[in-house]
Amino acid sequence: MSTLLLLSNSTSPGRPYLAHARDWIAEAVGDARRVAFVPYAAVTFAYDDYVARVREALDGLRLEIVGVHASADPAGVVAGADAVFVGGGNTFHLLREAYRHGLLDAIRQRVADGAPYVGWSAGSNLACPSVRTTNDMPIVEPPSLDALGLVPVQINPHYTDAHPPGHQGETRAQRLAEFVAANPESPVVGLPEGTAVRVADGRAGLLGEGAARVFDPQSPEGREAAPGEAEALFVR
């Protein structure tokens, strides 16, 4: 199994796009040069612009970043790449297009063969068994909510316990408590912004400064991940 780097988010306050993750990404890709970038989470901006933004953010890492959307055979671009990057945006749009272009099998195969996978936000949701812990609005309907399953546990990106004052809608913790009640067999790791999980060589660890939170039937309201717990959750 190759290296997986799953980021909560792309942008830390006051810093350029992906800047907080640049060193982590460099480490994850290692010798890889040709990157298949999946931009299908973009909805309100152009795929070409998305590719340009990622190229600019990672300039200097000597990566050749190719948007899979520009090919008549997106799955072939994945198959021929050294690494796969999947960017954030709307998770449902990403998943629908990934199914449409046969990317799920292509990415699973390429990662099984050793290619590093880097995802952020919706791209981290995509790496999970399903996208059922996304925060995004289901603006389009994919054929299924099942996703890549590169890791055995669900991630909630952009995890926060902040909530607009007076607002009566569910808090994030309430939403995740509902997930746990409906799916007691499926723990969830809430990754605060600025954090990530790295899985490689049968080990897993948390990166960044915020504390990841674990939601499961013993802690439906969430608890801080214990030392070593990420490994128990992400490597099975």
Next chain:
Amino acid sequence: MSTLLLLSNSTSPGRPYLAHARDWIAEAVGDARRVAFVPYAAVTFAYDDYVARVREALDGLRLEIVGVHASADPAGVVAGADAVFVGGGNTFHLLREAYRHGLLDAIRQRVADGAPYVGWSAGSNLACPSVRTTNDMPIVEPPSLDALGLVPVQINPHYTDAHPPGHQGETRAQRLAEFVAANPESPVVGLPEGTAVRVADGRAGLLGEGAARVFDPQSPEGREAAPGEAEALFVR
């Protein structure tokens, strides 16, 4: 077509459950006495408790409120009721169970035959063509995201432009702009908490004090609903 009352939310700050909507509900039900209540949006509390809460909130309106879950034939309870109420909670859980128990056709038929429909939060999402403008987490997977279609337009309940400071996740307006980009043919009405839409006798109007917002290709960032616009949107 019967009277539809679609509420943004169940609870206004500092007031008991459904108190802000009690007079609207009384008006909507009219002479109806036997209410089929659909509690399937509840995930972390019992359906029986949900029925008890609604009965208590509407005590004095002389309604006989029956939870459809308690019957071996939930669709039959709908068919035999004078009115249908659908409560809030998790929209995906509500929709999955509604499909499982054959409630979509049963509710559509009963409403077409004249029964008032009252929904709040997830229950308002259910009245739309699809649930793709819910704020809820997709904790379970319904067979489809298509819903009742009692109204021709999408509602976003609990509409707010508030956002936790510093949080990098999408704002509600950004999520709805994505919906409009992906679905230009499908306008969305954002109902702030404390508001509702009432549809009856070929007329539609907004209730409550907050201004509804309309999201469509001309206003992907949203605009305040113009006078009479609700009628143009909800009655076709």
